Amino acid sequence: xxxxxxxxxFNLLVxxxxxxxxxxxxxxxxxxxxxxxxxxxELARRIAISMEDEIKDANIDDExxxxxxxxxLSSVTSRALYIIRKLRDYxxxxxxxxxxxxxxxxxxxxxxxxMAINFLYGLTTENEQEYNSxxxxxxxxxxxxxxxxxxxxxxxxxxxxxxxxxxxxxxALYYGIRSIExxxxxxxxxxxxxxxxxxxxxxxxxxxxxxxYKTFDSIERFRSPILKLIKKWREDNSIxxxxxxxxxxxMPNLKADAVYENVTKMFDFIYQTYEDIEDKMNMIDNKINxxxxxxIDKMKHLVNMDESYKGxxxxxxxxxxxxxxxQEEICDIIQDNMILQVQEYANKEGLYSKRExxxxxxxxxxxxxxxxxxGEDVDEMFNKLAEGYNTNKIITFIxxxxxxxxxxxxxxxxxxxxxxxxxxxxxxxxxxERELPFKIEFYNDYIKLNRYLVPNIKFIMxxxxx
Numbered sequence: 001x002x003x004x005x006x007x008x009x010f011n012l013l014v015x016x017x018x019x020x021x022x023x024x025x026x027x028x029x030x031x032x033x034x035x036x037x038x039x040x041x042e043l044a045r046r047i048a049i050s051m052e053d054e055i056k057d058a059n060i061d062d063e064x065x066x067x068x069x070x071x072x073l074s075s076v077t078s079r080a081l082y083i084i085r086k087l088r089d090y091x092x093x094x095x096x097x098x099x100x101x102x103x104x105x106x107x108x109x110x111x112x113x114x115m116a117i118n119f120l121y122g123l124t125t126e127n128e129q130e131y132n133s134x135x136x137x138x139x140x141x142x143x144x145x146x147x148x149x150x151x152x153x154x155x156x157x158x159x160x161x162x163x164x165x166x167x168x169x170x171x172a173l174y175y176g177i178r179s180i181e182x183x184x185x186x187x188x189x190x191x192x193x194x195x196x197x198x199x200x201x202x203x204x205x206x207x208x209x210x211x212x213y214k215t216f217d218s219i220e221r222f223r224s225p226i227l228k229l230i231k232k233w234r235e236d237n238s239i240x241x242x243x244x245x246x247x248x249x250x251m252p253n254l255k256a257d258a259v260y261e262n263v264t265k266m267f268d269f270i271y272q273t274y275e276d277i278e279d280k281m282n283m284i285d286n287k288i289n290x291x292x293x294x295x296i297d298k299m300k301h302l303v304n305m306d307e308s309y310k311g312x313x314x315x316x317x318x319x320x321x322x323x324x325x326x327q328e329e330i331c332d333i334i335q336d337n338m339i340l341q342v343q344e345y346a347n348k349e350g351l352y353s354k355r356e357x358x359x360x361x362x363x364x365x366x367x368x369x370x371x372x373x374x375g376e377d378v379d380e381m382f383n384k385l386a387e388g389y390n391t392n393k394i395i396t397f398i399x400x401x402x403x404x405x406x407x408x409x410x411x412x413x414x415x416x417x418x419x420x421x422x423x424x425x426x427x428x429x430x431x432x433e434r435e436l437p438f439k440i441e442f443y444n445d446y447i448k449l450n451r452y453l454v455p456n457i458k459f460i461m462x463x464x465x466x
Contacts, residue, residue: 006091040105044080139222153246160266190302397423
């Protein structure tokens with residue numbers, strides 16, 4: 001990233017006149033959407049018209065660095081040209097010459113700058129952005145492709161992007177509520193609490209995201225149909241074939257296994273998201289309930305604060321916490337002017353009788369017998385384990401049954417007793433170990449050998465073809 005961006009690209013955001021420059025960037029954003037070819041003089045004119053008051057009030061003289069005379073910044077147009085030069089120096093725009101006329105300069109905005117400008121613009125216009133029906137759009141794209149029996153890959157990509165955006169909005173909703181809850185808890189002004197609740201929580205979070213997910217873009221309504229469609233597509237070979245062919249046409253530079261991995265990743269992501277989304281919504285519901293209850297209590301408390309002793313004490317305590325340099329003086333004033341006492345109440349629920357714990361009758365102590373051990377029992381135990389079903393015994397059993405062949409089916413092992421059955425199972429469990437001279441291949445069915453029901457398995461000697 002830093003190899004692409006100019007070294008001083010982010011310096012604009014900490015500049016003294018950053019608000020002025022960002023407003024100019026927004027004017028450029030609007031201008032380049034209207035005209036692809038924009039000269040330097042035309043851009044200066046548009047900036048001067050749309051930002052005349054801001055430019056007049058801006059103090060940009062101390063940013064000249066001795067490069068421009070005072071008279072160069074005397075008019076709104078000259079100041080607009082200066083702003084364009086600063087944006088060029090910061091790397092947010094480029095100024096090129098027209099190939100047909102070497103004296104005419106025009107504006108070019110690099111792609112990285114366009115993304116940065118759109119990001120900043122999105123932050124300032126968050127309330128104006130309309131909500132996109134992410135859940136319904138996911139269901140609609142999948143359902144239409146399934147009904148028309150075509151465009152499976154495009155529908156899957158659309159569903160994947162919408163699902164990724166859905167996860168992003170759910171996270172923004174949950175952590176946004178937590179952030180607002182903390183701000184309200186730390187605030188002691190009723191007007192600020194009301195403003196945060198209505199302007200930030202209701203407008204930006206509840207009405208924009210939470211309300212749609214519970215009503216017209218209901219997660220509960222569309223979750224099950226989306227899961228059914230995704231499961232159907234994953235299990236239907238004809239659909240998978242059409243989907244893979246379309247994916248290969250869309251991504252010709254990728255190998256078949258990479259395309260398959262990409263498609264599988266999208267399937268798994270969508271399915272897992274909607275499989276677990278009820279748990280996320282329960283967490284959000286609980287957080288909203290806690291936030292609403294705490295906010296209502298906070299508002300009631302602040303409204304009645306001036307009319308109760310409890311509110312006045314709360315205000316004093318808050319003042320002691322915030323005014324750290326004057327804490328001792330405030331405490332002395334409170335102590336001189338107020339009589340503080342501890343008050344307690346007694347009621348029938350508070351009466352308490354200490355429960356007597358009965359002692360158990362005396363009993364004879366348990367006699368602990370100690371027996372000297374010299375290690376012979378432990379050695380005997382390990383000797384028995386070593387003589388049991390070790391790796392050599394497993395290898396000997398399988399190789400003796402194969403008798404020089406390349407492979408053998410489990411039905412040909414002639415399992416006759418429990419020892420043969422245990423060695424066979426151990427060989428299957430350890431079939432992927434490097435030191436064993438054979439490997440195993442599973443089939444989908446089971447077979448019965450004597451009184452043992454075993455999976456149908458083929459043992460293949462390593463280094464041999466199947």
